[in-house]
Amino acid sequence: MAKTKAKASQTPSDKSVSKAESHKRNLKKKKKILFWKKKMKGAEKKTQKDPEKTAELPPKTAEEVSANWKALQELLKQKDPPALDHSSKKKEEEAIRAKGVMPTPKEKEEAQKGANGASVKPGAAKSGGKKAKKRPALGQEGGRRKGGRQAPEAHKGPEPEPRAADIWFDDVDPDDIEAALGPEVARVARKNLGIKEKETRLEKEGAFEGLTKVVALDCEMVGTGPDGEDSVAARVSVVNRFGRCVYDKFIRPNEKVTDYRTKVSGIRPKHLKAGEDFKVVQAEVASILKGRILVGHAVHNDLKILFLDHPKKKTRDTQKYKPFRQQVKSGKPSLKLLCEKLLNVRIQTTEHSSVQDAQAAMRLYVTVKREWEASLQEKKQQKPAPPRGNKD
Structure with a gap:
């Protein structure tokens, strides 16, 4: 009964309005379908003329998806900068060891360009465009070593005695230095300060070795x-x-x-x-x-x-x-x-x-x-x- 009443309540003018709206919607849908059909036909014609542009078409099957993925990977490789080869990495490591600090982004860029054979910008290097010489890495004692390998931490044999230049303590009692760092370091500190080294012998050489009073x-x-x-x-x-x-x-x-x-x-x-x-x-x-x-x-x-x-x-x-x-x-x-x-x-x-x-x-x-x-x-x-x- 409710439905029949609702239908009866609608006027003829309302029915005509609803029909007009639905007709407009149907026309829009048909236009969209026709537009995309034309697009697809145009794209197919272009691919027949130029087969290299197949990647522009949206993929439909699994094979097309994989082909598009491969094409994308190749495109990314072309856009990415070439990876540094072994020689550029070696140069960068040598720069780190020689300076004791990490190279700046500018130095990295120069090392990369030098490895790829590209020209360096004028004024970028102090060498005036000449190829920079390799500097060997510095050893633990400050001397130069062949190659760029680091010296091993552990070493066999007795430890080297500290040099006078290594002791830089100012206004520190050598006795306190000995308690903290050992007698060898204290000996060098006393020498630097002009303090006479204390004696260690407590027996008389060549003296009588028997019992005394x-x-x-x-x-x-x-x-x-x-x-x-x-x-x-x-x-x-x-x-x-x-x-x-x-x-x-x-x-x-x-x-x-x-x-x-x-x-x-x-x-x-x-x-x-x-x-x-x-x-x-x-x-x-x-x-x-x-x-x-x-x-x-x-x-x-x-x-x-x-x-x-x-x-x-x-x-x-x-x-x-x-x-x-x-x-x-x-x-x-x-x-x-x-x-x-x-x-x-x-x-x-x-x-x-x-x-x-x-x-x-x-x-x-x-x-x-x-x-x-x-x-x-x-x-x-x-x-x-x-x-x-x-x-x-």
Whole structure:
């Protein structure tokens, strides 16, 4: 009923308008179809006359699509600049190595033109149009090398010593340089600053090699126990008055070593495997010290670790000598500090050596032997005599 009413409601004039619009639309569609048909016919006629223009037609089949793709690839190749050959790449690498920086886009363009045989623009290069010579790459030391290959990073053999020109530190203490960069660099820095190189020898050449009335003792220790906190003797060294080593032995420990303290002690497992029994070393050292003046630095620690004792009046401890402490302004100066300040000698720069430490202690004692012994005599004389008992 609703449909019939709607149809009845339409007037004759409305029907005529709708028919006119649909007629116009149909005409437009027909014109478009005719236009494209004419276009296709015209294109087909052109292709028959000029077969090279087949790529202009829209593809219809899969074969035509693939043919168009190939034609497009060839067209792109013609438009793209030719790739750099091996020689241009080599020139670019040489420029990078010689200058130490990446070449600019202008330099890249010049290298590319030179490789392709094209002429370079006037004024672009300073060579005045002449072909630039190849510059060999610079080596790590600044010298020229054949070819453009980089020098290998790793090299066999000892490292070359630093040159004076390589050290450029200003107003820096050579001791700080040594702590940061090593003794070789510090040696060059001292030379540049005009500082006299510190001595290293602590023994007298050609001197007597046997036992003397005065000997110096030093021990190296390793750690035992769960945390390696307990110390046991691992090496004992004794030197005579002239710094000549008269006794030096490693000790085979009776307990398990949990910390070899190699960075400080210089002790390694192989040393202790071939070491002597503790009791043998203890007896030999005791026989050497008997009746002699013993010199050492904090020597009570060395005697304690060997379970030995020595008369106080025949012991000379460089750590407790008052004039030494006053000169370096320290209550408990280290052996290293005393040697640097008083002897101009550097010790313990790497791993410690009991022989070197004993030599250093002896050298300190010998430099002030007269004063030291004289002060002990004065103290002895100033001591009041013990009171005698009353006689009836």
